[in-house]
Amino acid sequence: MGIGLFGGSFDPIHMGHLRIAEEVREQFSLEAIYFVPAWLQPLKRLATAAGADDRTRMIEMATRDNNYFHTSRAEIRRQGISYTIDTVKLFARTFDEIYFLVGLDAFADIGLWKGFQELFFYANFIVMARPGRTVEGLPDSLKEQVSVVDGTTWKHASGKRIFLHHITQLDISSTRIRELLRSRRSVKYLVPLAVERYIEKKGLYTN
Numbered sequence: 249m250g251i252g253l254f255g256g257s258f259d260p261i262h263m264g265h266l267r268i269a270e271e272v273r274e275q276f277s278l279e280a281i282y283f284v285p286a287w288l289q290p291l292k293r294l295a296t297a298a299g300a301d302d303r304t305r306m307i308e309m310a311t312r313d314n315n316y317f318h319t320s321r322a323e324i325r326r327q328g329i330s331y332t333i334d335t336v337k338l339f340a341r342t343f344d345e346i347y348f349l350v351g352l353d354a355f356a357d358i359g360l361w362k363g364f365q366e367l368f369f370y371a372n373f374i375v376m377a378r379p380g381r382t383v384e385g386l387p388d389s390l391k392e393q394v395s396v397v398d399g400t401t402w403k404h405a406s407g408k409r410i411f412l413h414h415i416t417q418l419d420i421s422s423t424r425i426r427e428l429l430r431s432r433r434s435v436k437y438l439v440p441l442a443v444e445r446y447i448e449k450k451g452l453y454t455n
Contacts, residue, residue: 250345252281252374255323255332257289257422258303259296260447261310262439264420266317271415272349272374273316281349282339283307284320286330291360297426298452300324309442333363336370346371352378352412359389368393368404376415386410429453 269281285303311317323330348371355375358364394402400412
C-alpha cells in the first residue's frame, strides 16, 4: 500500500477531481490521497483566479467527508514555482511508497519538468487517460529508461512503475466552472455543495 499525490491549481476543485481520486484510490488500494494545490504551476506561469487560501479551503471542504482524502499546504507554504520534484522529495521523508497522479497530456511533457529523471526514484506514476484514449508508448524522454510489463504498465530503471489508468469521463473543468460563474450561472452539481456556498459567500470568480 502507498499514498497518492494529486497536484494542481484546483481553481476550483470540482466533482471530476474527487471522482478521479476515488477511482484511483480504490483501484490501487491506496491508504490516502493528498490533494496538493500549487502556488504557481511551472508550465503555466499564470496567476490563479482565486487565492491560495481560498483554493485550499475549498479542497478541505470538498474532502472533509472522505477519510481517505487529505489536503497538503506544502506548495502553498513554499510559495514560488511549485516543482513536483520538491514536493515528492518532501513526502518521501514520511512515506515509503508514493503514487503521483498526473493527466496524460501533462505526462507527455514530462521531459520539460525540473529534475524529471530523478522523480522516478521517489514515486510511481499513475497516468490518467480518458476512455477511448490510446497510448502507443511513453514520451521519448523516458523510452530508454523503461521496460514494458504489460499493455498498461511500465517499469522504470529505478524499480518504480508507470501505470496507465483510464478514468471515468466527467465533462467538468475548472475553466468551465469559472466561465459559468462569471456569467452568473449555476454550478450546482459540478462542485460540492459546501464549495458552491463558499464561492457564493466569497464572491469568487465573478469578475
